[in-house]
Amino acid sequence: MPKAIEVKELRYRYEGMDRDVLLDVNLEVEKGEFVLLTGASGCGKTTLCRCFNGLIPHFYGGDLRGEIYVAGFDVRETPIHRMALKVGFIFQNPDSQLFSLTVERDVAFGLENLGMDREEIKRRVDWALEVVGMKEYRYSAPYELSGGQKQRIAIASVLAMNPELIVLDEPTAYLDPKTALRIFQLLDELNRKLGLTVVLVEHRLDLASRYASRLIVMNQGRIVLDGDPATLFHHRLEEYGVSTPRLIRFFRQLEGEGYSFERLPLTTEDASAVLRRIIS
């Protein structure tokens, strides 16, 4: 079975730039993984994501070296419109993704472009809106919706294409914390119930890391850390310009008091259970 993502010795330089923004990136992602990708601004995480759906090299041009296969396709040889069937892409700002007069039209847009028959389109739109919990908004105008609702519609329009992989580039940047958490919960559900592979670029590790099976940290064009979040947080992510959740900082202080934890807690439920054992 092909892997969801297979990247070997990938190097990339944007047109007109005088340095590489990706430096010998190697990465294998199995189907069904939930990958949380993070790193300081300019570390290359957005650039790497653009390679996953072929925006690099087909739209951005530039100089791409190495090998990259996504959902079994050689990205360099596969046009963007074919990659779009396998890889859904969600941007920071849903406004850049929604343009129709109704939610239904937006979700149907990609399918209509494929020339799919009406019944199948209707079935898929119904299903996608149901999955993201936005069924009752199908005749609403996207601009009437809140930021969180718009992001759900953007996700629905990608799901309708039945992709193998969904890549989200800071999808919650403009959302309030509760709404952001609901988006992460939705991704968790899609991952567990549909087996959808998720690559989520985020700074909000405090809210997102509990859902990830794998945390990857990039720095200056390279992958510098890659592993299970509960153990990876033993590394000092601050050195790579990444904020460590406060729960983790607290447990590190406890380690300074002589305790040691093989797995660091990612939720307050887990943290409180561990602490109770220590103090009572």
Place this chain on the structure above:
Amino acid sequence: MIEVLDVYYTYPNGFTALKDVNLTIDRGECVAIMGENGAGKTTLIKHFNGLLKPTKGTVIVDGNNTKDLSVAQLSRKVGLVFQNPDHQFFSETVEEEVAFALKNFGFQEDEIKRRVDQALERMGLTQYRQNSPFNLSGGEKKRLAIASVVVFNPDYLILDEPTIGQDYLQKLEIIDIIRSFLKEGKTVVIVTHDLEFVVDLRPRTILMSQGRIILDDTADKALSNLKLLDEASLLPPQITELAYRLFNSPSLEGILDEKDLMEIVKPLIIRRMKQ
């Protein structure tokens, strides 16, 4: 001083974004305004520099009713940095962008140069002075937006979501910038969703929901109020949530970061070790 008295604001489409808002911000204060998307936060701060005038009620800045002043007059005193910097830029180069307001205010050429140099330096943008603003990264754009406001040295600095798209180190930089403004005796108002940023800064904290102010208190009290945080679509800080789970007490207050919690937990650990 900014005084907001019984203010209502209704947009032309009929949506009432502010309802009976009352608020006084003194010189030198640091205030965070938090709340859900659409709570009215941005509408409120647009009243501070006169971009919006209240439908009902009054906004007074340093003794002057904003209805009697133009945006040009007010924005010299009240510098507003918008959430999405792309909406703010229109110059060919970073340097021109920063100089724009100064030219409008009629500053002398050499004074403009001096101030632009200083603002670019302060925001770490000197190397990009000849670049187009649109070619900057998200973080750099945000700093450029701040630079083009701090350059005319306003008494009030109003920041709308300054930490969006900023990484850990850039957030620390923004905190430094805010602290240095406060040190100069300036007033800083921040609209933000970023709880951990507020935990670091601990400003006076205003929670808004559906056009109303639902709480106006210290950060310690506001961020410990689970009920009102929930109403404003916010989550408590991680450490606060942990403290509530751990001690099961409804009256915890001001346990916002790892140091606060350690102060309480450490004696318990020591007691346990002695047993």
